[in-house]
Amino acid sequence: MYILQNAFRNILRNRGRNMLIGAIVFVIIIASVVALMINNTADGVIDDYKDRFAAEVSLVPDMQKLREQLMEESTDGSVRMTRPIIPAEQYIVFGESDYLQGSIYTAAVGVNNDDLTAVDGHLGGGTNRRGGSMGGGGSFQPTLFLMKLLGNEFDDFTDGLREIAEGRMPENENEAIVSTDLAELNELSIGDTLTFESELLDDEGEPHEIEYTITIVGTYYDATDEYAEGIQQNAFTNRRNEILTGYDTVVSAFIPDHSGIDINATYFLENPDYLEAFAEEVYGKGLDSIFDVTTDEASYNKIVGPVEGLKSISLTFMIIVLIFGGTIIALLSSIAIRERKYEIGVLRAMGMKKQQVAFGLWSEMLLITCFCLVVGIGAGMMVAQPVTDMLLEHQIEAAEASVSQTSGPMIMGMGAVPANSDAEPLENIDISLGLITILQIIGIALVLASLAGIVSISKITKYEPIKILMERN
């Protein structure tokens, strides 16, 4: 106890030197507080976005790779690219993975009903068989469909682009909702039962008729353009002709090894780090190597990129401050010990043990550090938010400048995943001081104090009181 009391008195006795050491420790602590607050808050933000974007996996064809493959196989130099598809049953097999926390399946099939008039039916129909000629049958003329039966495609409702006009959403198999336009055109009412025909093609390209019997349970308003997605304008691509039902309803007519029902899946990983393992698994289960197993990296990078830059800058800054500050503290401690050599000699001559002298010196440094810690945390909290805002602003500007430099004539293959147009970079981060940050700062402070203590101890162990006093005398 008396060592601590003496240490406290010594701080006051040597104000000049201790103020200098205190100022350096203060600078290190305030820099560490700001850097760690930014770092830890950014970590939280990044983890959150990682969970949202990096956990969502899509199987996307690499069109560039496909083009190269076709070019190699082509004899006359011309290629006809068709979008490769993943067989429906593979989607389901891929979904049975321990790496996934869940999967969302959607399904689509072109349908016709001779008794119904499709919106823009006079423009003709289309086919959902991308490329049409997959599987041979070169002379086969595909059936043109006027309507689409979509399974589990309800995103527009959550996005506010569509909403129920009457009735309810489909809840059971063979229930569906239709657009108000289609309902009005055909005087359809809730409770009406309709039969739709479609066809699936086997490996030989032979068609097999299938049928859906659907009960209308509601109608929906559609606030989007009729041809929001399609380049071709016909009844098939008209969004008003989309009959929305459950996934199970669409795949109920599914026949293995037959194409015609377009199934899609989005998988959600248990942990974003499982991406590689999941990819390995699905390739092992037969996924064509033309497909990439990807996350929405572009959106993630666009949103989180500036935050990662901010984190990196703050960490680099902290490391530099720690290295320089630590070196200066070590040097100052070394000089201070030389100055206090006589004092150490006297204490040792009085019978104080080396470890007690070292503990006293370390306690002095610890007390100075504790004082700086309290003041530094307070000051750090005050400056962290403005510093973050300023750095983040620079990062966003830099990211925008980088994008504008690289976004000249960009060729994007079919099926590539562009950054979501509505994905905006994070413009604000609310910096906060958490328990972990406080513990980390205390850890850094203890390391600083101990660094000075180690320098002192290493010097003291070399000092013998008789030599010190003889030198002095």
Place this chain on the structure above:
Amino acid sequence: MSVLVLNEVSYRYEGTKKAVLKDISLSFDNGKVYTIVGKSGSGKSTLLSLIAGLDVCGTGEILYGGSDLKKLDRDNYRAKSIGVIFQSFNLLTNATAVENIVLSMHISGRKEKDKKMFAYELLEKVGIDKETADRKILKLSGGEQQRVGIARALSHNPDVIIADEPTGNLDRDTEEDVLNIFTSLAHEENKCVIIVTHSKKVTSIADEVWGMHAGRLLAVEQKAQ
């Protein structure tokens, strides 16, 4: 039984060939004042530093209470068993006089309820009043510093008190007071007091006077009891 026994003690400084102390054998008893006289460089202060446990002898042995100093915890020995009054005081200069005394008591582990009050009393005994006791050592005169040094040496009630020219910076009256303290410590409190000095006055209070020349113990003058 002698409190301190030196058996054929020799010593040479690191890196030198010449022995500073040569085969010194000597016993010190409680209740006596010893003075060691000799020219500068004769080895007196070196002998004191060995007795003080600040250094260890090359050959021979120094026994305290029958135990070899080389085998004892010398920090503990310095803190509790020996009180040293240095020629150049060796006080903590940025601390006050009373803080120096209290710190010494803490290091020795002396169980005194009010250490500060005891320190003031001790300082008063050597002629330092309370006001002076609260001043930093740097602001005290040489004589005052010497008295603080004496008070510090006595603060932990050691068995052996060793002093290197303890009255060199004192005026005649204070010298008289300090010598009275030494004789009283030896004769009334049964302490062993060893003084290195050039002063005939100091020698005059000694029970035994030893001379040193070129590292050897030369002569002894023993007062009749």
